[in-house]
Amino acid sequence: MNIVLEARELRKQYQDKLALKGLNLQIQAGEIFCLLGQNGAGKSTTINLFLGFITPTSGAAYINGLEVASNVTRVKEYLAYIPENVMLYPNLTGLENLSLFSSLAGFKYAEEELMHYLVQAGLPAEAAGRRVGGYSKGMRQKVGIAIAVAKHAKVLLLDEPTSGLDPKASNEFSELLLKLSDAGTAIFMATHDIFRSKAVGTRVGIMREGELVDVLPAAGLEASELEKLYLNHMHV
Amino acid sequence: MNKLRILIKFEWLNFRADKGLLILTALALLAGLYGIYYGTTEIERQRENIAALEVLTEQNVEEMKMKYPGDADAGDLGYYHSTFAVNHPDSWAGLSMGQRDLNPYYLKLRLLNLQSQLYDTENINPLKVLSGNFDLAFVLVYLFPLLIIGLCFNILSVEKEQGTLPLLLSQPIGPALIVGAKLVFRIILVLGMALFLSVLAMWWGRVVPDVRVVLWFGVVVLNCLFWFGVAFLVAALQKNSAFNAVTLLGVWLLLTIVIPALLNVYVSVKQPVPQALALTIQQREVVHGGWDKPKGETMEKFFALYPQWRDTAEIEGGFAWRWYYAFQHLGDVAVADLAKSYEEGLYARQQLVNSLNVLSVPVNVQGVLNAMAGSDLPAHLDFLKSASRYHDSLREFYYPFLYRQVPFTHADYAGEPRHSFTGSPDFTTIYSGLAKLLVSVLLVFTAALLLFKIRTVTVK
Numbered sequence: 048m049n050i051v052l053e054a055r056e057l058r059k060q061y062q063d064k065l066a067l068k069g070l071n072l073q074i075q076a077g078e079i080f081c082l083l084g085q086n087g088a089g090k091s092t093t094i095n096l097f098l099g100f101i102t103p104t105s106g107a108a109y110i111n112g113l114e115v116a117s118n119v120t121r122v123k124e125y126l127a128y129i130p131e132n133v134m135l136y137p138n139l140t141g142l143e144n145l146s147l148f149s150s151l152a153g154f155k156y157a158e159e160e161l162m163h164y165l166v167q168a169g170l171p172a173e174a175a176g177r178r179v180g181g182y183s184k185g186m187r188q189k190v191g192i193a194i195a196v197a198k199h200a201k202v203l204l205l206d207e208p209t210s211g212l213d214p215k216a217s218n219e220f221s222e223l224l225l226k227l228s229d230a231g232t233a234i235f236m237a238t239h240d241i242f243r244s245k246a247v248g249t250r251v252g253i254m255r256e257g258e259l260v261d262v263l264p265a266a267g268l269e270a271s272e273l274e275k276l277y278l279n280h281m282h283v
Numbered sequence: 284m285n286k287l288r289i290l291i292k293f294e295w296l297n298f299r300a301d302k303g304l305l306i307l308t309a310l311a312l313l314a315g316l317y318g319i320y321y322g323t324t325e326i327e328r329q330r331e332n333i334a335a336l337e338v339l340t341e342q343n344v345e346e347m348k349m350k351y352p353g354d355a356d357a358g359d360l361g362y363y364h365s366t367f368a369v370n371h372p373d374s375w376a377g378l379s380m381g382q383r384d385l386n387p388y389y390l391k392l393r394l395l396n397l398q399s400q401l402y403d404t405e406n407i408n409p410l411k412v413l414s415g416n417f418d419l420a421f422v423l424v425y426l427f428p429l430l431i432i433g434l435c436f437n438i439l440s441v442e443k444e445q446g447t448l449p450l451l452l453s454q455p456i457g458p459a460l461i462v463g464a465k466l467v468f469r470i471i472l473v474l475g476m477a478l479f480l481s482v483l484a485m486w487w488g489r490v491v492p493d494v495r496v497v498l499w500f501g502v503v504v505l506n507c508l509f510w511f512g513v514a515f516l517v518a519a520l521q522k523n524s525a526f527n528a529v530t531l532l533g534v535w536l537l538l539t540i541v542i543p544a545l546l547n548v549y550v551s552v553k554q555p556v557p558q559a560l561a562l563t564i565q566q567r568e569v570v571h572g573g574w575d576k577p578k579g580e581t582m583e584k585f586f587a588l589y590p591q592w593r594d595t596a597e598i599e600g601g602f603a604w605r606w607y608y609a610f611q612h613l614g615d616v617a618v619a620d621l622a623k624s625y626e627e628g629l630y631a632r633q634q635l636v637n638s639l640n641v642l643s644v645p646v647n648v649q650g651v652l653n654a655m656a657g658s659d660l661p662a663h664l665d666f667l668k669s670a671s672r673y674h675d676s677l678r679e680f681y682y683p684f685l686y687r688q689v690p691f692t693h694a695d696y697a698g699e700p701r702h703s704f705t706g707s708p709d710f711t712t713i714y715s716g717l718a719k720l721l722v723s724v725l726l727v728f729t730a731a732l733l734l735f736k737i738r739t740v741t742v743k
Contacts (some may be wrong), residue, residue: 098449100741100742101741102739120456124455127453128449134446134449135447135450138300143296147289148450151290151455152454191450204453
């Protein structure tokens with residue numbers, strides 16, 4: 048078992064609110080773990096803890112065997128991240144933005160390679176040389192996907208990544224995730240999209256009020272069953 | 284190092300694409316170029332005026348020769364003939380004019396009493412003095428901080444506000460590297476401009492290259508670094524861009540206007556200086572009173588000071604130039620203590636300013652640059668002392684003609700002493716100012732680093 052992402056009794060307290068209640072989770076290479084939950088359930092908190100953006104109150108998060116809190120910069124070599132709303136440098140072009148983030152990740156790509164990643168992510172080729180300031184949310188999201196893919200990370204953290212994408216682009220993104228998974232990338236995706244979770248997920252977790260209340264294998268599970276289970280948990 | 288280079292490169296791309304920053308930088312550069320033009324032009328004008336004074340003196344000599352075709356009485360010449368004490372600008376004065384616009388750079392002198400002539404200057408336009416000098420020092424000390432504020436007020440906050448920080452921090456880099464790269468890029472940009480303008484000003488002003496080149500660069504670099512440190516300190520508070528901009532402008536206002544104004548008031552109260560006007564009035568009263576005093580009494584006082592002329596001929600009749608110049612000089616002697624306390628008061632005031640300028644970096648830096656260019660108050664006081672010595676030498680030149688009653692021939696004009704003075708840099712002020720500046724830079728950067736370390740950077 049090659050566990051690349053792990054949470055051990057991970058807990059986060061914000062002043063008067065316990066945002067995450069002792070999360071235990073292991074995700075293997077090539078696995079896609081979809082985390083469902085309402086707004087404020089603790090999905091983004093979990094991702095932020097894996098990213099090292101916030102420090103846990105107790106417990107620990109691990110990426111590729113390294114504890115995140117004590118290796119904040121180093122663990123970033125192994126992970127890529129796509130936020131719900133990808134924000135880029137508005138004065139730079141799509142190509143320049145991708146070049147910047149790839150360079151920082153340690154990859155030096157030729158312009159043709161950068162273009163390949165952008166087009167693969169669904170960005171029209173003619174938009175790549177334009178300033179990002181004029182991009183729609185969906186176009187920025189595609190650049191964000193290209194940035195994540197070009198990093199060739201072991202772990203992909205996604206926070207509502209298809210937000211702003213049209214159905215066709217969302218579908219293409221799902222196919223891309225499956226390809227990455229086949230290549231051995233572990234994917235952790237926080238989402239509200241039950242049907243996409245079922246379509247791409249290896250396992251689906253349901254989170255409620257900072258607690259992982261259920262984890263189900265996606266295989267053999269109907270979307271309607273998943274929806275029913277999810278709603279049951281939400282109405283407890 | 285590689286990542287720092289990458290971030291700096293993209294900072295450059297961002298800067299290049301930002302019209303607002305380009306305009307701000309271009310304005311600062313233009314202000315610097317105008318400052319160089321203003322300073323060098325103004326000092327060149329002073330040089331031309333000083334050169335014209337030599338011509339005026341020679342013309343005056345020719346007029347005297349025409350007025351007195353034969354032998355002349357030295358008393359007449361002492362009264363009608365004038366010469367000048369001149370304060371030549373140092374070759375660096377164009378870069379930092381200091382008080383050269385405020386204080387006279389030449390004095391018209393005759394053999395009459397000195398004190399009234401020391402403070403008898405040309406009229407100047409008070410509005411021009413009020414607006415001050417727009418020289419390179421002004422641009423570097425007062426305007427470059429605004430450029431630095433404009434470039435740095437949002438170095439960290441903009442990443443949060445435009446939402447790029449999460450994606451940036453998901454790369455294997457820390458916030459320190461991000462802020463560091465932004466600061467390094469801006470420091471390279473601003474120091475590049477400041478040093479380019481300095482080199483251009485030195486070349487344009489044809490400065491004599493000496494140790495001051497290094498010192499000037501040192502002051503300019505430290506001054507800019509101080510303001511970068513302030514910007515870093517405010518950025519470390521992790522507030523929004525509006526808060527940062529207002530805070531930084533507040534600090535600029537405090538250090539460049541409020542504290543200097545308060546220092547001015549404090550120094551005036553703490554170190555009062557007798558008015559030059561009071562000195563002049565008292566001296567005039569003594570001189571004018573000389574007309575009514577018995578000649579013997581006046582001459583006795585004078586001979587007590589200059590016994591070498593005691594055995595000269597008796598003064599006869601109603602008027603004698605010897606007697607006239609004696610009571611003129613006694614007027615100076617009568618206010619010597621007042622003149623000394625005025626001079627000492629000004630020096631003491633300068634000392635007080637030098638000890639308090641640690642409260643305001645701009646005041647300190649301006650003082651250092653003026654001291655470097657020989658255009659500060661002590662340099663002017665040195666000029667006044669030099670002018671006094673020159674007046675003494677004029678008296679020593681004319682007294683033998685007056686008291687031995689030797690006719691003054693045309694050939695004697697050539698023997699009349701001429702004056703020349705150039706303010707020299709005050710290295711004590713320069714080095715102590717540099718040390719204070721260095722401490723200020725270290726303090727502000729240490730505080731900023733500590734604050735940056737204490738307050739963990741959050742992505743929102």
